[in-house]
Amino acid sequence: AQTVTQSQPEMSVQEAxxxxxxxxxxxxENNYYLFWYKQPPSRQMILVIRQEAYKQQNAxxxxxxxxxxxxxxxxxxxxxxxxxxxxxxxxxALGSNYQLIWGAGTKLxxxx
Amino acid sequence: GAGVSQSPRYKxxxxxxxxxxxxxxxxxxxxxxxxxxxxxxGPEFLTYFQNEAQLDKSGLPSDRFFAERPEGSxxxxxxxRTQQEDSAVYLCASSxxxxxxxxxxxxxxxxxxxx
Numbered sequence: 121a122q123t124v125t126q127s128q129p130e131m132s133v134q135e136a137x138x139x140x141x142x143x144x145x146x147x148x149e150n151n152y153y154l155f156w157y158k159q160p161p162s163r164q165m166i167l168v169i170r171q172e173a174y175k176q177q178n179a180x181x182x183x184x185x186x187x188x189x190x191x192x193x194x195x196x197x198x199x200x201x202x203x204x205x206x207x208x209x210x211x212x213a214l215g216s217n218y219q220l221i222w223g224a225g226t227k228l229x230x231x232x
Numbered sequence: 233g234a235g236v237s238q239s240p241r242y243k244x245x246x247x248x249x250x251x252x253x254x255x256x257x258x259x260x261x262x263x264x265x266x267x268x269x270x271x272x273x274g275p276e277f278l279t280y281f282q283n284e285a286q287l288d289k290s291g292l293p294s295d296r297f298f299a300e301r302p303e304g305s306x307x308x309x310x311x312x313r314t315q316q317e318d319s320a321v322y323l324c325a326s327s328x329x330x331x332x333x334x335x336x337x338x339x340x341x342x343x344x345x346x347x
């Protein structure tokens with residue numbers, strides 16, 4: 121069975137700080153994808169960043185980057201220069217074939 | 233362009249009633265997914281369509297749940313004889329690629345409360 125674990129239910133940091141959200145996963149698939157999705161309060165889920173497991177290079181999207189450790193099955197998200205608009209639930213997800221397996225989420229609060 | 237829309241946004245049903253939840257995906261998107269999200273949890277996969285074909289319904293909790301996408305566009309998730317444990321947010325997502333592994337675009341969800 122495939123699993124995704126997010127061990128931090130809630131985190132809070134000051135605006136402009138850097139924060140890292142943790143995610144570990146388990147799968148027996150060789151070809152899979154990893155995602156971080158963001159769900160702002162009362163708003164739709166949106167994709168933050170995506171990583172293809174066969175690529176060694178860590179994905180980056182502006183202030184968002186990942187640390188993908190394939191052997192350790194770890195996929196953490198780093199948010200640099202955090203902004204008030206980053207306040208949201210962040211979900212880590214594992215995808216292979218068409219199914220996404222989701223973690224329970226980390227509530228991130230950015231304080232002014 | 234328009235994103236994924238879902239209706240109704242909120243639904244209160246008495247236990248035992250049937251409900252129908254609608255999803256309008258982004259035009260041209262091949263894949264459509266339904267998820268159930270309990271309070272404080274991540275989404276859980278319910279079912280998946282590629283065009284009009286329902287390729288996986290393994291996540292549907294019981295035979296009271298039924299989903300269709302007859303013309304490969306709009307989809308409806310129907311729950312018969314609702315139970316309190318059906319209370320959740322039901323999310324719909326669509327994707328341009330056939331497996332939804334590039335990016336899934338989510339609707340705002342329908343919050344179902346069964347009393």
